[in-house]
Amino acid sequence: MDITPLLSQQILKSGRVSGMVFLLIIAASTAYFIRRGKAGKVPYLRKVPGLDAIDEAIGRATEMGRPVFCSHGIASIADATYGPQTIAGLSVLGYVAQLCARYGVRLIVPVRQLVVYPIAREIVENAYRMEGKLDQFRVEDIVYLSGWQFGYSMGYMSLMRREKAGANIMVGGYWAESLQLAEVGYMVGAMQVSGTANTHQIPFFVVATDYTLIGEEIYAAGAYLSKDPAMIGSIVAQDIGKYVSIALILLGFVLLIFGNDYIIQMLRW
Amino acid sequence: MSVELFGVLLGVFFTLAVYTFLYRENPYSRIAEYVFIGAATGYGIAYDLDWLKNQWVGTWSKTMEDSILFVLALLLAVLWYFRFSKRYFFLYRIPLAITVGTYIGLALRSVVFAQVIEQVRSTAALKVVGIDPWTAFNNLVTMIIVVCTLAYFTFTVRQEAAFWKPVNKFARYAMMIGFGSAYGYTVLTRMSLFIGRVQFLLGIPPNPPEAKMFFPWVALVLLGTLLGYDYYKKTKK
Numbered sequence: 385m386d387i388t389p390l391l392s393q394q395i396l397k398s399g400r401v402s403g404m405v406f407l408l409i410i411a412a413s414t415a416y417f418i419r420r421g422k423a424g425k426v427p428y429l430r431k432v433p434g435l436d437a438i439d440e441a442i443g444r445a446t447e448m449g450r451p452v453f454c455s456h457g458i459a460s461i462a463d464a465t466y467g468p469q470t471i472a473g474l475s476v477l478g479y480v481a482q483l484c485a486r487y488g489v490r491l492i493v494p495v496r497q498l499v500v501y502p503i504a505r506e507i508v509e510n511a512y513r514m515e516g517k518l519d520q521f522r523v524e525d526i527v528y529l530s531g532w533q534f535g536y537s538m539g540y541m542s543l544m545r546r547e548k549a550g551a552n553i554m555v556g557g558y559w560a561e562s563l564q565l566a567e568v569g570y571m572v573g574a575m576q577v578s579g580t581a582n583t584h585q586i587p588f589f590v591v592a593t594d595y596t597l598i599g600e601e602i603y604a605a606g607a608y609l610s611k612d613p614a615m616i617g618s619i620v621a622q623d624i625g626k627y628v629s630i631a632l633i634l635l636g637f638v639l640l641i642f643g644n645d646y647i648i649q650m651l652r653w
Numbered sequence: 654m655s656v657e658l659f660g661v662l663l664g665v666f667f668t669l670a671v672y673t674f675l676y677r678e679n680p681y682s683r684i685a686e687y688v689f690i691g692a693a694t695g696y697g698i699a700y701d702l703d704w705l706k707n708q709w710v711g712t713w714s715k716t717m718e719d720s721i722l723f724v725l726a727l728l729l730a731v732l733w734y735f736r737f738s739k740r741y742f743f744l745y746r747i748p749l750a751i752t753v754g755t756y757i758g759l760a761l762r763s764v765v766f767a768q769v770i771e772q773v774r775s776t777a778a779l780k781v782v783g784i785d786p787w788t789a790f791n792n793l794v795t796m797i798i799v800v801c802t803l804a805y806f807t808f809t810v811r812q813e814a815a816f817w818k819p820v821n822k823f824a825r826y827a828m829m830i831g832f833g834s835a836y837g838y839t840v841l842t843r844m845s846l847f848i849g850r851v852q853f854l855l856g857i858p859p860n861p862p863e864a865k866m867f868f869p870w871v872a873l874v875l876l877g878t879l880l881g882y883d884y885y886k887k888t889k890k
Binding site: 393403404405406427428429430432461462463464465467469496499502529530531532533534538539541542546563583584587588590591598599600601604619620623625626627629630632633634635636637640641645647648651652 | 671673674676678682683685686689692693694696697733734737749752753755756758759760761762764765766769770772773774776777779780781782796799800803804806807808809810811812828829832833835836839843859
């Protein structure tokens, strides 16, 4: 069977080839850097500026004698698109829980996803165990609020008001509840550190919280805090994807000035 | 009072009870919160069970093969609950792996094409010659913004060289301008939601006109009791 027409018409004009090549580059880089990280060669990862603010916020809450709120967003961990944000949020939660246990400050974790609840609980419990303060771990402070977005938001807001939050750390996937939570955090005088990769919600966090991790900074933050070779490896692979993208954009742009659209056509394959 | 009318009264009460949260956290807002969370949970469970029933009746009960597949899916779903068992914890990982794997597989293609290839191609295709000067300038700025913002979000290089400073600064300014416009747009949307609630309270069609009748009385009761209680507490001190 002659497949040439099929190749030229359906595959070579659909963008599938370039997509596949790009995907292979990212996948191979991820696998390579994860293996390298596990072998002890952990690549350099720069610290995201907002991370220092987490220490500051917990310290401030400790001084004020108020609890720290730490949430990881409302996305399910099983969601392929938004799940990584929850994973990044849970890494931050581990770090926050460790600091809270060290300083003896109460930590409240509002949870929306049933699947994430036991994971969050385990992370906090482990952090208290590692600090040798398991007796201070309060399981009732890992609060499952509601599976419904605004039920969760309403519960979170009321909880912050009732308990007079001293710090509110929100890193993960947030949607329309972002401004509601950040506003109430501001009203109760909590120092707030936020971060989400949902671009349409970043403006609200930027406006209403003290420090914001923008977009992909939350993944870098999660990897930086967890020191997990797999997470750091995937950040390196993402960076490689960005370098390839920048190179293609610049090359395509410059070539187009001279009337050559080879890169643009190549990306149509 | 008819059921419909009682529903409108409840609607007015809960709308105002939620808004009293702006004054302070109080028993009315707490009632609204608990009812909302409880109703949402109950509704969610009922909705899921109904969906399951419809799936069975409408699709999966037709043939023996489909029925077996449905039962297998149910069994897989039950495995989620082993998250709560210390002994059989590992079983919970099976549905988790299947769900994550399936979604990642489905998302990979669309994400790579829509968020990478398509974006790179569109940016590389921006023309700066042979078009009017304003469009050329706009295209050039767009291209610089995309490249600088991409560079800003690289985390594995030490950004110590001199050129990083202006690149990062430009990227931050560009993002803030974008966030500003997105903020303004979304606030307008939220205002329209608020207007919708006000229209309900004022009984403006297509909302039930009875709401207009209940609104002042319910507002008076809520405000009166809240302010009265606070005044009483203040004078008692």
